[in-house]
Amino acid sequence: MRFLLLILLLTFLNLSFAGQIATMQIDYKLTGEITNLNPYSIFVAIPDDITYTEKTLPTSGDVTKVSVETINESELITFGTSILNGKIGYWIPPYTTVKITIYGVQPEIYALNVDDSQKGYDIVGPAVVNSIKVINLKENFPLSKRKGIKISNFKLYVWGSIIKDDDAGVLSIVLPTPLILDNYNRFYKIVGKNDPDVWISSYNKWFKEHVKKTDDVNLDMDDPLIPRMDYDVGVDIEVLDVPAIAFTTSSTQPIEFSYVMYGD
Numbered sequence: 001m002r003f004l005l006l007i008l009l010l011t012f013l014n015l016s017f018a019g020q021i022a023t024m025q026i027d028y029k030l031t032g033e034i035t036n037l038n039p040y041s042i043f044v045a046i047p048d049d050i051t052y053t054e055k056t057l058p059t060s061g062d063v064t065k066v067s068v069e070t071i072n073e074s075e076l077i078t079f080g081t082s083i084l085n086g087k088i089g090y091w092i093p094p095y096t097t098v099k100i101t102i103y104g105v106q107p108e109i110y111a112l113n114v115d116d117s118q119k120g121y122d123i124v125g126p127a128v129v130n131s132i133k134v135i136n137l138k139e140n141f142p143l144s145k146r147k148g149i150k151i152s153n154f155k156l157y158v159w160g161s162i163i164k165d166d167d168a169g170v171l172s173i174v175l176p177t178p179l180i181l182d183n184y185n186r187f188y189k190i191v192g193k194n195d196p197d198v199w200i201s202s203y204n205k206w207f208k209e210h211v212k213k214t215d216d217v218n219l220d221m222d223d224p225l226i227p228r229m230d231y232d233v234g235v236d237i238e239v240l241d242v243p244a245i246a247f248t249t250s251s252t253q254p255i256e257f258s259y260v261m262y263g264d
Contacts, residue, residue, distance in 0.1 A: 021066065021127060021168040022112040025161050027074075028179060029103035032154035032263070034141070036092040042149065045087035046078040046100055047140050052133035055240060057176055058207050059130040066129045066173070069111040074104030112162070112173075126210075127173040132242060136182045137263055154263035156181050161254040162245075172248040176203040180242055181263040187243055190258035196247070198255060203244040 030050065036042050059065060079101055080088035090098045114127065137154055138144050144151040158179055164171045177187075189199045200206055245257050 019167070020111050020113050020165050021171060022165055022173070023163045024068070024110045024112055024178070025107040026110070026178060027104060027107045027159045029101065029157040030135070030154065031099065031101050032137070033097050033099055033152050034090070034092065034144070035097040035150040035152065036094060036148065037150060038148035039094050041091055041093050042143075043082065043084045043089055043091050044141075044143055044149070045084070045089035046080050046102065048076060048078055048088070050076065050102065050135060050140055052135055052179070053182075054131055055134050057130045057132065057203055057240065059128055060207070060211060063126055063128040064114055066127045067113045067115070068129060068131060069113055070108070071111055072109040074106050074108045076102055076104055078102050127171065129173070129175045132176050133179045134182050135179065154181060156261040156263070159258045161256045163254050164249055164252050166252060170248065170250045174203070174206060174244055174246045176244045177242045177259060181261045183264050184261040185264055186262040188260045189243065190260065195256065198245045198247045198257060200244050200246050202241055204241040206244060206246065
């Protein structure tokens, strides 16, 4: 029932604006453990910059595609007990585990944009962001690829908000979790007692339901004012899936979200 209600809302309350439609802010913290299984001490540097891989989720031609533009990237704060060759890190004795924490100095800020080429339709689909940033722990901690070094118990904490632009009118948007751990195994949304629950459990489930409802409408595809329903899947829908945020608002008050992800 919740998916059906969201599909109805996100189909009939739509965006008719090009340019920046909203601003998104994200704070995050990454914690975890590094274990030295070798019979000798090792130095492990803590990365001063977290790199991401961008991955694409399925979408269709009847949605308003939203691009994410980076406005401000946050510098990271890292902790360590030693410095080697200018790198902050830890000397880890044999068979010892250390806990690490990395977080940003300030929120990262992104503009959510719709380009002008998507104007001119009588019917406009919901605004959809179909890209996410993925943190690969082994790429960010390359020493973990070596024998005798283990990374474990990593958690990604994310706090964010979306603020609708003044000129965007009514905003209906679907946004998959913007930052995830590669091969994460657990996800927990955090919803305050009096806060609206804007979460849906699966972006791909929403997409499938949206496609089914669009097909059921059986629109006249010869009408040039109606976008064609080409389904730009591009990925294996059963392999890559994440929870998502979905809401409709006419307010410029922040829509806040928080979640925790656990790595393998």
